Amino acid sequence: MTPQQFVEKWSASTLTERQGAQSHFIDLCRMLGVDAPGDQGANTDSYTFEKGLTKSGGGSGWADVWKRGCFGWEYKNRGENLADALKQLKLYNERPAWLDHAHRDLDRAVAAAYGWTDWGAGLPDDVILERLFKLNQERAGRPPASGSRAPR
Numbered sequence: 001m002t003p004q005q006f007v008e009k010w011s012a013s014t015l016t017e018r019q020g021a022q023s024h025f026i027d028l029c030r031m032l033g034v035d036a037p038g039d040q041g042a043n044t045d046s047y048t049f050e051k052g053l054t055k056s057g058g059g060s061g062w063a064d065v066w067k068r069g070c071f072g073w074e075y076k077n078r079g080e081n082l083a084d085a086l087k088q089l090k091l092y093n094e095r096p097a098w099l100d101h102a103h104r105d106l107d108r109a110v111a112a113a114y115g116w117t118d119w120g121a122g123l124p125d126d127v128i129l130e131r132l133f134k135l136n137q138e139r140a141g142r143p144p145a146s147g148s149r150a151p152r
C-alpha cells in the first residue's frame with residue numbers, strides 16, 4: 001500500500017474505533033513494510049491486537065495494539081481527545097510505585113553489601129558502573145589495568 005492509497009482509504013473513513021482500528025493498523029504496517037500483528041514471524045503473545053494488560057494503579061484494560069518492549073497503540077474515535085489515549089497507554093507502561101520501592105531497597109542492600117557508605121540517589125551511574133566493573137575484574141582474578149574503564 002502506498003502512502004497515497006493509505007490517505008485515500010482512511011481520510012474519508014466513517015468507521016468507529018472498534019470497527020476500523022485493526023484494519024487501519026494493518027494497512028499502516030503494509031504501507032511501512034513491516035509485520036503486522038499475526039503476520040508470519042510475529043509472536044502473537046508479544047505483538048497483538050487487544051492485549052489485556054494490568055494498569056499501574058490497579059485494575060486492567062486493553063491496548064488496541066501491543067508490541068512488548070516496543071510500543072502500545074491506542075485508537076480513539078474521530079474527534080475524541082488524544083490526550084486520553086496517551087494517558088491510558090501510560091497506565092500500562094509506567095513502573096508501579098511498589099516496583100520503584102523494591103528497586104531502591106535492593107540498591108541499598110547491594111551498596112551496603114559492597115561497603116559503599118557514600119551510596120545514594122545522587123551517586124552517578126558512571127561511578128557505580130566503574131565500581132562494579134572493578135569488583136567483577138577482581139573477583140575474576142584479573143585486576144583492572146591502571147586507567148582501565150568499564151565498557152560502555
